[in-house]
Amino acid sequence: MKLPIDFYLRRNVTVIAKQLLGKILVTKVNGMITSGLIVETEAYSDKEKGSHAFRGMTKRNEVMFSDGGVAYVYLCYGVHEMFNVVTNEKGKADAILVRALEPQKGIDTMMERMKTDSQKRITSGPGKLTKALGIDRSFNGWELDSNEIWIEDGIEVKPKDIVSSKRIGIDYAGEDALLPWRFTLKNNPWVSR
DNA sequence: TACGTGATCACG
DNA sequence: GTGATCACGTAA
Numbered sequence: 001m002k003l004p005i006d007f008y009l010r011r012n013v014t015v016i017a018k019q020l021l022g023k024i025l026v027t028k029v030n031g032m033i034t035s036g037l038i039v040e041t042e043a044y045s046d047k048e049k050g051s052h053a054f055r056g057m058t059k060r061n062e063v064m065f066s067d068g069g070v071a072y073v074y075l076c077y078g079v080h081e082m083f084n085v086v087t088n089e090k091g092k093a094d095a096i097l098v099r100a101l102e103p104q105k106g107i108d109t110m111m112e113r114m115k116t117d118s119q120k121r122i123t124s125g126p127g128k129l130t131k132a133l134g135i136d137r138s139f140n141g142w143e144l145d146s147n148e149i150w151i152e153d154g155i156e157v158k159p160k161d162i163v164s165s166k167r168i169g170i171d172y173a174g175e176d177a178l179l180p181w182r183f184t185l186k187n188n189p190w191v192s193r
Numbered sequence: 194t195a196c197g198t199g200a201t202c203a204c205g
Numbered sequence: 206g207t208g209a210t211c212a213c214g215t216a217a
Contacts (some may be wrong), residue, residue, distance in 0.1 A: 020211070050212070062199060078198030080213050096214060127213050169212050192213095 002150045007142070008068030008087045012167025013094035016087050017043040018183050020096060022157035024104060027149045032109045036123050036133070037154050042167045043181040044084075046093040050173035051180075053093035061134075063141045064093040071149060073130070073140040080127025081136045085144065085151070099126045099168070099182075101133075102190040125192040137170045154184035161186050168193070 003023065008016065019042075026035040046053035052061040052074075063072050064086055072075040072084040088094040101123040110132035114122045120178060130136070135149070144150055145162050164180040171177055184191045 044212075052212080055202090058202070074212090075198095075200060077211060077213055078200065082212065084212085099212090125214070167212070169197095172211085 001153045002145050003007040003152060005069035005145055008085065008144070010068075011087070011091055013043045013045050013087050013096060014181055014183075016085075017041040017096045017181070018157075018162055020085065020098070020149050020151070021183055021185050022155045024152050024154040025101060025129075025133065025149075027133045027135060028147060032106055032134070034106035034133045035104040036129065037104060038098055038100075038101050038151075039185045040098070040100035040191045041183050042097040042099060043183075044095050044097065046130060048176040049177070050167060050170040051093070051095070051175050053095070057064060057093075059095070060135075064095050066090055066141070068094070070145050071135075071139045071142045071144060073135060073137050073156065075137060076127065082126050083130050083135050083139075086161060098129065100184075100190050100192045101129045101190065103132075103168065108177060112171045121190070124190050128181075157185065178184070 005159045020038050020041050044051040053064045067090045068087040072086050076082050084095040084097050086095050123132045163184045163186050165182045167182045
């Protein structure tokens with residue numbers, strides 16, 4: 001079952017970030033289905049310095065300000081496409097970065113895209129999972145109940161299975177870099193780093 | 194630990 | 206226009 005768009009609206013971004021753990025991200029690119037269980041997320045809001053939206057709307061981040069339930073995809077370090085889930089209502093720029101997946105369907109396709117013979121850690125990192133699932137900036141702004149990219153129900157996750165920690169790679173955000181807004185599934189071997 | 198990589202953004 | 210900067214990944 002695809003998650004309804006309502007799932008992404010009018011709720012706290014850290015709550016949704018935790019609830020995304022155990023859900024399944026699916027893409028259909030060139031007719032190929034690839035999917036993975038979400039095992040690591042990070043929450044961002046326009047109220048804190050870690051977010052692209054902290055200094056207001058720009059051409060790059062404008063989809064963060066739209067109604068929730070769409071993708072925000074941008075290029076990082078000139079090399080990596082990063083996939084985010086936009087949440088909350090129009091004007092409130094909350095987003096959730098998906099940082100790692102446990103591969104499910106289409107593993108051969110993912111290995112081919114990653115140019116590797118091993119299925120080990122092919123989706124363990126925000127830049128890697130987008131490449132493995134065929135996500136690039138052309139997905140920016142797409143609704144997450146489309147037939148090309150969506151998120152569906154996966155496994156049940158209990159509060160005790162969730163670990164909170166500080167977010168990765170945002171030291172520039174000062175004290176906001178310390179917010180415990182990174183969420184991982186406990187003891188899951190597919191989380192990044 | 195170091196650095197490639199290129200879009201983006203805040204300057205002028 | 207220009208230059209600093211960056212929500213990473215890999216090699217060493």
